[in-house]
Amino acid sequence: MAPERLKAPRGTFDVLPADGERRRSLRTAAERLLGDAGYAAFESPVFEDTALFARGVGESTDIVQKEMFTFEDQGGRSLTLRPEGTAGACRAYIEHGMHKRPAPVKLSYWGPFFRHEAPQAGRYRQFAQVGAEALGSDDPSLDAELILLLAELLERAGVAQLRLRLSSLGDAPTRAAYGEELRAHLRARAGELSAEVRARIDQNPLRAFDSDHPGTRAVMDDAPLLVERLGASDAAHFATVRALLDDAGLAYDLDPTLVRGLDYYTRTVFEFESAALGAQRGVGGGGRYDGLVEQLGGPATPGVGWAAGIERILLAAGGGEQPEAEPKVYVAVAKPEAARRAFALARTLRLGVGARVELEQAGRSLKGQLKHADRVGARAVVIVGDAIEVKDMRSGAQRTARDEDELMRLVRES
Numbered sequence: 001m002a003p004e005r006l007k008a009p010r011g012t013f014d015v016l017p018a019d020g021e022r023r024r025s026l027r028t029a030a031e032r033l034l035g036d037a038g039y040a041a042f043e044s045p046v047f048e049d050t051a052l053f054a055r056g057v058g059e060s061t062d063i064v065q066k067e068m069f070t071f072e073d074q075g076g077r078s079l080t081l082r083p084e085g086t087a088g089a090c091r092a093y094i095e096h097g098m099h100k101r102p103a104p105v106k107l108s109y110w111g112p113f114f115r116h117e118a119p120q121a122g123r124y125r126q127f128a129q130v131g132a133e134a135l136g137s138d139d140p141s142l143d144a145e146l147i148l149l150l151a152e153l154l155e156r157a158g159v160a161q162l163r164l165r166l167s168s169l170g171d172a173p174t175r176a177a178y179g180e181e182l183r184a185h186l187r188a189r190a191g192e193l194s195a196e197v198r199a200r201i202d203q204n205p206l207r208a209f210d211s212d213h214p215g216t217r218a219v220m221d222d223a224p225l226l227v228e229r230l231g232a233s234d235a236a237h238f239a240t241v242r243a244l245l246d247d248a249g250l251a252y253d254l255d256p257t258l259v260r261g262l263d264y265y266t267r268t269v270f271e272f273e274s275a276a277l278g279a280q281r282g283v284g285g286g287g288r289y290d291g292l293v294e295q296l297g298g299p300a301t302p303g304v305g306w307a308a309g310i311e312r313i314l315l316a317a318g319g320g321e322q323p324e325a326e327p328k329v330y331v332a333v334a335k336p337e338a339a340r341r342a343f344a345l346a347r348t349l350r351l352g353v354g355a356r357v358e359l360e361q362a363g364r365s366l367k368g369q370l371k372h373a374d375r376v377g378a379r380a381v382v383i384v385g386d387a388i389e390v391k392d393m394r395s396g397a398q399r400t401a402r403d404e405d406e407l408m409r410l411v412r413e414s
Helices: 017-036 050-056 062-067 086-095 140-157 172-188 195-199 205-210 214-221 232-248 310-317 336-352 366-375 404-413
Strands: 047-049 070-072 078-081 105-114 126-135 162-168 266-274 282-288 303-309 328-333 356-359 380-384 388-392 398-401
Touching (some): 017 105, 017 126, 047 086, 050 086, 086 303, 162 232, 172 205, 232 266, 266 303, 282 310, 336 380, 336 404
Antiparallel strands (some): 266 282, 388 398
């Protein structure tokens, strides 16, 4: 009896070569864009102490209550596969004394994250995100810079039908006072609310703005708005962010109902959406988290950042523009005795001509090798036999290389 055929676990997926090329192109673009703006490469562990997310992300959030993959290790410690990147960056900032570095400390990352969500198009239980964080300064230009960087990345990726939603949550005291006002509004009409929203009135009333429940939506239509309760300092900060975005020509919609799904946000919050994704439109977003480092045991440290889902970006980009094909050179083996020399030449070409070099490794005939070279889009074929021939696949011209320098020249000219 044949063994059962295994499949990837539900909610995960394999990245096949065609998609892998798109992901690699996007990662290269992100690293260049963020690196040029001073955001240094950073990586945190794939799993962290569970307490980091309970304290940092928030006990009342869906992530902590429903979506985390949590387990005990052999020592009985509770560990969690990271569901987001900001808490880990802040933990590292504290642990490694990054507050002693010149502010702001700018970090960027790319990697896998995990949430136990219902799988759907572009949303998986293991997913990849690109993110950027700036710690140590409350200057509103950082908020605007990060928003513009994400906008530029999404544009370069070819994401269609983009919309930027923008708001401010004010500082912690303002948010707390507003929370009490909103709770009173919700309790006065509790009978119209969904059971989930009623259960969260004490913990996180702002999440009621996210509800799709018809009764809850009706209650929230005339709810007080936090953006109208901002103090003078927060209002000035938000006005500066908007002015910088206006100067840059980036369109946005002021949306006072925008609530991010994480408890640590203060002041600026934003989200990019793409209508190309249907009902679940979010591509990426973020905001300020000026109290998070302190909440995790560090010094009082302002911070701002964002994260964007790689699968969401590529789905919203559709077919998009495919990555520009690298120049390809194919090394063909004219006779078996030449295989060792061909192997060495392939390595030499990879180091010397700045092209993608593939070597015959499937036992094809020379005719079959030339057909395969054409199929993979090689611009030149180096035929290794008694002599070394370079065939230009566009013109069909074939010339002999008398030495390595001439080989390099002929390949570059093909």
